[in-house]
Amino acid sequence: MGAKNKTAITPTREEDYAQWYQEIIKASDMAENSPVRGCMVMKPWGYAIWENIMNQMDAEFKKTGVKNAYFPLFIPLSYLEKEAEHVEGFAKECAVVTHHKLEKGPDGKLVPAGELAEPLIVRPTSETIIGESMSRWTSSYRDLPILLNQWANVVRWEMRTRMFLRTSEFLWQEGHTAHATREEAVKRTLQMLDLYANFVQDRLAMPVIKGRKSESERFPGADDTTCIEAMMQDRRALQAGTSHFLGQNFAKGSDIRFQNEDGQEQFAWTTSWGTSTRMIGGMIMVHSDDDGLVVPPRIAPAHVVILPIVKKDQDNSQVLESADALKAALNEKMYHGRAVEVEIDDRDIGGARGWDWVKKGIPVRVELGPRDVAADTVFVARRDREAGQKESVDRETFINTITDTLDQIQQVLFDRALAFQKENTFHVDTWQAFEEIYKDAKGAHNGAFVYAHWCGSRDCEERIKKELSVTIRCIPFDSSKEAGKCICCDKPSEQRVLFAKAY
Amino acid sequence: MGAKNKTAITPTREEDYAQWYQEIIKASDMAENSPVRGCMVMKPWGYAIWENIMNQMDAEFKKTGVKNAYFPLFIPLSYLEKEAEHVEGFAKECAVVTHHKLEKGPDGKLVPAGELAEPLIVRPTSETIIGESMSRWTSSYRDLPILLNQWANVVRWEMRTRMFLRTSEFLWQEGHTAHATREEAVKRTLQMLDLYANFVQDRLAMPVIKGRKSESERFPGADDTTCIEAMMQDRRALQAGTSHFLGQNFAKGSDIRFQNEDGQEQFAWTTSWGTSTRMIGGMIMVHSDDDGLVVPPRIAPAHVVILPIVKKDQDNSQVLESADALKAALNEKMYHGRAVEVEIDDRDIGGARGWDWVKKGIPVRVELGPRDVAADTVFVARRDREAGQKESVDRETFINTITDTLDQIQQVLFDRALAFQKENTFHVDTWQAFEEIYKDAKGAHNGAFVYAHWCGSRDCEERIKKELSVTIRCIPFDSSKEAGKCICCDKPSEQRVLFAKAY
Numbered sequence A, B: 001m002g003a004k005n006k007t008a009i010t011p012t013r014e015e016d017y018a019q020w021y022q023e024i025i026k027a028s029d030m031a032e033n034s035p036v037r038g039c040m041v042m043k044p045w046g047y048a049i050w051e052n053i054m055n056q057m058d059a060e061f062k063k064t065g066v067k068n069a070y071f072p073l074f075i076p077l078s079y080l081e082k083e084a085e086h087v088e089g090f091a092k093e094c095a096v097v098t099h100h101k102l103e104k105g106p107d108g109k110l111v112p113a114g115e116l117a118e119p120l121i122v123r124p125t126s127e128t129i130i131g132e133s134m135s136r137w138t139s140s141y142r143d144l145p146i147l148l149n150q151w152a153n154v155v156r157w158e159m160r161t162r163m164f165l166r167t168s169e170f171l172w173q174e175g176h177t178a179h180a181t182r183e184e185a186v187k188r189t190l191q192m193l194d195l196y197a198n199f200v201q202d203r204l205a206m207p208v209i210k211g212r213k214s215e216s217e218r219f220p221g222a223d224d225t226t227c228i229e230a231m232m233q234d235r236r237a238l239q240a241g242t243s244h245f246l247g248q249n250f251a252k253g254s255d256i257r258f259q260n261e262d263g264q265e266q267f268a269w270t271t272s273w274g275t276s277t278r279m280i281g282g283m284i285m286v287h288s289d290d291d292g293l294v295v296p297p298r299i300a301p302a303h304v305v306i307l308p309i310v311k312k313d314q315d316n317s318q319v320l321e322s323a324d325a326l327k328a329a330l331n332e333k334m335y336h337g338r339a340v341e342v343e344i345d346d347r348d349i350g351g352a353r354g355w356d357w358v359k360k361g362i363p364v365r366v367e368l369g370p371r372d373v374a375a376d377t378v379f380v381a382r383r384d385r386e387a388g389q390k391e392s393v394d395r396e397t398f399i400n401t402i403t404d405t406l407d408q409i410q411q412v413l414f415d416r417a418l419a420f421q422k423e424n425t426f427h428v429d430t431w432q433a434f435e436e437i438y439k440d441a442k443g444a445h446n447g448a449f450v451y452a453h454w455c456g457s458r459d460c461e462e463r464i465k466k467e468l469s470v471t472i473r474c475i476p477f478d479s480s481k482e483a484g485k486c487i488c489c490d491k492p493s494e495q496r497v498l499f500a501k502a503y
């Protein structure tokens, strides 16, 4: 394993990017497919990352006045009827509960019994039921704004699933707000997008591009869908969060009305915004390498693993005590509001032990042998560096600089991801060059981020999607007005938009 | 509302205890029934209590080495077949998913489509699927112990529901551990029971009695079921948490085997333990009064409400600024690891405002008018005292003693509940006296806690249950051996057990 040309993960990103992703999850022990088709088991190492995301993001929500609530898992079928009325060829992939009991059938096998008068749907979102509640809760301008969020599981039946990226059940948060004025709702939409962007950049160390979706990619019923897009290591884009300005559309559909200060009845202005465990899939694909997972320190399940060098038939007590003391000293340091979390792995299994932790992506590994104890040193490796690159550090210095070290690693990961994104982002002005980038794109070289002019027509958007599987990821907020010609039809364009292949 | 003989809640506990409970929930704005039969909406004030419980209990779990994981919402039907094999007249009340799609039917209405080959059950617990996972994860003694917990929603179809106490969907945590030795599993069972008891007493201020269930009340498959029982204000018992020692039964059912240090294959020893949103129902019924909810400070959504005295057509800026400054000063104080949380309610709605906060059970209310600002005082009321009992306090003193004040309130609530429990607990030695306590019991005077002798026979237990609706809540751990005669049959008994009517 120590040999320079071998990697801990097979296949490598270059060899088979999709398979590499699956192997990373397996090797790091984050999650596994469950016996229930399309659902995953999030094991402690994977779930702890979600817990850290939840805790930290939730604190940010609350700073903006958002309160959490919890709505039922089930949605009455009738709530979806209205939606179906408007949609030709309506078919919704969702889990349908039709019975409320199991009984033994004639052959002794279990059969569903107690048929429900009205089937229930396992929530694909809680949107409709939150709308119904807001409608009941709102009568005067004094009841507004309502700023709600829910952390929950949702289900959307999926035929082809990939852990963290697309599963039938997934964990997410959905925020829903109702306001008395358009301005306030627009402001909230952008406030939450900024919150997401800052969160994903600062905590997951994933650089993102903020922008709005083209009309065809907008959330149904939204006046404006804003999003953040991150580049994965295969050069594809992953949408890491969305924030929608719903105008009065949703309020009209859900009958959310209020009397304004002048006594006139009006519909509220609403927003919704969401992120999910998909962010973890993004985090994996932005930072991990051919030796395994790489987790940014700020959301890592643990920050440091201590690997005491223990030998069979030998008194290891001094080393083990020294390891415990080191753990205790590190635990006293606070890293962004959380104690520095330390694992001790004292298994006597040779080199596989260190590699296990490389594969799990823990930010810092510390080897501690009798000679280190005697010399008051520790032997330190960082996950942002080559696995073999280790250095002896004075023990006190290590303890006193641990939070700086973690912040450095966090920064290195972000800078590296940003550099990668920039290296793989191009301004393109001809169809030939555009086609060149995408036509043979696959595996770990699956295109690029391309800023190109677009005339605004759905036809051009469709053609590009059909011919090259490339979509407009967003109309970036930081893209200044600039006259040009549509990459597809040569008609005049006012602004470049961001193209990429997407997850 | 200020009149001495009126209460903020109608009916009072004495008038109609069951209805009083519903009114408390409504008046405090904690939760409401949802349009989905048997499911509730937890509104921000109610859900924040659950969040505080989760955060604080989770930290206690983690101190004992427990890690969180997440298992699928759905359970394959076949997982329940084995259970059904053993149970005569098996019928399980649960939500059964039979289809994965909705389509428009011929009449335009939505109909379930895409029938599943095997129906899925919405988890009533994740026990079976966690067992299946533990079986795959365990091969050597080195893999043990496995110490898992899950925070999740579960569904058990209920015909008669009461918010927080019994709903079809509810939120809970379930812990599952697997060990190499019996001793370790027994120790873990009691460790978690102690954790629950301490948690419920220290955070929810609910005194509990620890003990084990009689054989007939044991969890199916458990060798030992331990529990904590609390007294509600109607003198009935509510089980606030359980911890089960499952012996090797569960490991045999789920095939959780491991090789011990000598290379022999053995079944693991397992435990499971759980608490739920039911605790909140208990908290309501232990502390609340005829003026509304009372929330112990340590789990309160907010600790202090500031009520600035504002007047129309007047410059209120000085008072409002002073309120903001007071809030900021209080926010800097830490109360058991959480900043003191403060609400400001500046609505100009007269006396109803103060009563709203009494009904919500916030621990401390502070009125702040121009004269208070001028005199550097605040006008303070505590929820553990009469609503009208208010005192003027020096502002700096109030700020500097806020955490002491909150701890005092916490202690008052616990002491009051303990005194109530003791006043309503009796040692009873004759059937006549026993019957007297329970036979006309109802409403707010629904029996008592009775320590009485029991011969250990299921017949006596059944007779008492049938005739008086009274059950053995537990065989208390603190009940010393004492010779006596069974309350029911006069046969010899070695120990008193705890009887009560129960939720």
Ligand SMILES: [Zn+2]
Pocket: A454, A455, A456, A457, A460, A486, A487, A488, A489, A490, A491
């Ligand atoms: Zn064009």
Ligand SMILES: [Zn+2]
Pocket: B454, B455, B456, B457, B460, B486, B487, B488, B489, B490, B491
């Ligand atoms: Zn007896």
